[in-house]
Amino acid sequence: MEMRELLEQVMADHKRLDEFNFKKGMATAAALGVLANPAMAKGLYVDPGHGGKDPGAVHQEYHEKDINLQVANKLASHFKDVKVSRDGDTFISLSNRAKGANEKDADVFVSIHVNSSDKAPTTNGSEVWYYTGSEKGKTLANDIATALGSERGVKDTTKFSVLKNTKMPAVLIELGFINDETDRKNLLSDKWQNDVAQKIANAIKNLYSGVK
Numbered sequence: 001m002e003m004r005e006l007l008e009q010v011m012a013d014h015k016r017l018d019e020f021n022f023k024k025g026m027a028t029a030a031a032l033g034v035l036a037n038p039a040m041a042k043g044l045y046v047d048p049g050h051g052g053k054d055p056g057a058v059h060q061e062y063h064e065k066d067i068n069l070q071v072a073n074k075l076a077s078h079f080k081d082v083k084v085s086r087d088g089d090t091f092i093s094l095s096n097r098a099k100g101a102n103e104k105d106a107d108v109f110v111s112i113h114v115n116s117s118d119k120a121p122t123t124n125g126s127e128v129w130y131y132t133g134s135e136k137g138k139t140l141a142n143d144i145a146t147a148l149g150s151e152r153g154v155k156d157t158t159k160f161s162v163l164k165n166t167k168m169p170a171v172l173i174e175l176g177f178i179n180d181e182t183d184r185k186n187l188l189s190d191k192w193q194n195d196v197a198q199k200i201a202n203a204i205k206n207l208y209s210g211v212k
Ligand SMILES: [Zn+2]
Pocket: 049, 050, 056, 057, 064, 113, 114
């Protein structure tokens, strides 16, 4: 096994173990009746994908990084205890995104992205990714996908760095396809962005009542 592979395996095992310990801790907390204590909550971490020299998906003059930032800002505005990986057009490495969330010790990690496909205009719609084997990630992904009415549903992967290297339940949302005409109209609409941010925020708050 290569060093990098080994390290990734250790990180993945650590993530599963962390969720196991979290569940054990929650069970103890529930038994002690301290579950509703807001002091336990450590808030939300929102990660607008790409930025700076990395535009993400591009169609004509439209860049994924800009849409990600707009929706991420709208999502963050629903929370008091929230941190973002970037609040401007700056380049942040994938490892620093996960590191930021782990340092905050956030309860929930949400990465915002926009898709692109060479099959468009036949491919469209949103999808929500979680880390393979993460039960809490899966539940969160399911709830967000339901709230959004995601056409492409929920998917799991071990390949996304930010999902792999974050310690807390984490999802990556692909809002739609930048090179699909209908999706793009939505993605660029302030009203649609507000609606989507509200739905994601509601799904998070319904599942994690302590995250405000
Ligand atoms: Zn992306």
